[in-house]
Amino acid sequence: AIQMTQSPSSLSASVGDRVTITCRASQDIRNDVSWYQHKPGKAPKVLIYGASTLQSGVPSRFSGGGSGTDFSLTISSLQPEDYATYYCLQDFKYPWTFGQGTKVEIK
Amino acid sequence: EVHLVESGGGLVQPGGSLRLSCAASGFTFSTYAMDWVRQAPGKGLEWVSAISATGNSAYYADSVQGRFTMSRDNSKNTLFLEMNSLAAEDTAVYYCATDEGSVRGPTSLDCWGQGTLVTVSS
Numbered sequence: 001a002i003q004m005t006q007s008p009s010s011l012s013a014s015v016g017d018r019v020t021i022t023c024r025a026s027q028d029i030r031n032d033v034s035w036y037q038h039k040p041g042k043a044p045k046v047l048i049y050g051a052s053t054l055q056s057g058v059p060s061r062f063s064g065g066g067s068g069t070d071f072s073l074t075i076s077s078l079q080p081e082d083y084a085t086y087y088c089l090q091d092f093k094y095p096w097t098f099g100q101g102t103k104v105e106i107k
Numbered sequence: 108e109v110h111l112v113e114s115g116g117g118l119v120q121p122g123g124s125l126r127l128s129c130a131a132s133g134f135t136f137s138t139y140a141m142d143w144v145r146q147a148p149g150k151g152l153e154w155v156s157a158i159s160a161t162g163n164s165a166y167y168a169d170s171v172q173g174r175f176t177m178s179r180d181n182s183k184n185t186l187f188l189e190m191n192s193l194a195a196e197d198t199a200v201y202y203c204a205t206d207e208g209s210v211r212g213p214t215s216l217d218c219w220g221q222g223t224l225v226t227v228s229s
Binding site for chain 1: 144152154157166213216220
């Protein structure tokens with residue numbers, strides 16, 4: 001199975017900070033990556049698909065990039081509602097695999 | 108509005124079986140591939156399985172291959188996950204989600220249910 005190595009596993013940041021999370025795939029997966037935000041007790045929410053396409057309704061401070069094996073999710077100006085855990089997901093080949101997650105905490 | 112409601116979770120003994128359901132509404136269920144994703148306590152999200160829109164093809168994570176079977180009834184807008192030989196490691200909240208891959212080029216899991224908790228314990 002394709003492994004998605006996500007980093008960092010956690011980070012502390014202040015409101016207004018720029019935050020970048022990365023995922024590295026164990027093989028070339030073109031741009032077949034989506035990103036999800038997950039808050040405790042809630043359903044996960046898709047932010048980005050196709051590595052860089054912003055899901056409808058998602059604020060423009062979220063952006064995604066990369067192709068091949070290296071991908072990133074950037075929050076340009078962290079807002080209070082952005083404190084959550086973020087995951088990448090490769091959908092290039094079954095079985096699909098998530099990254100380990102990045103918990104974004106308040107500094 | 109898309110609505111997904113999982114049911115069937117509960118407490119089951121190791122080695123036991125359980126059948127989860129996911130009732131869908133608010134969209135044309137028969138045109139969407141669907142997925143199951145789980146989250147064990149204190150752990151991250153784990154993709155479990157996917158099924159094509161017609162139900163002809165299903166795919167599984169290595170951790171559940173041979174034990175779990177995903178199916179669907181498009182006439183009843185319902186998704187199923189049959190889980191056998193359950194072990195403590197299968198304890199998790201199980202979510203069903205719509206898979207955009209059958210209706211769009213780049214895929215993603217767009218709409219999710221609230222999840223159902225499965226606890227495997229003696």
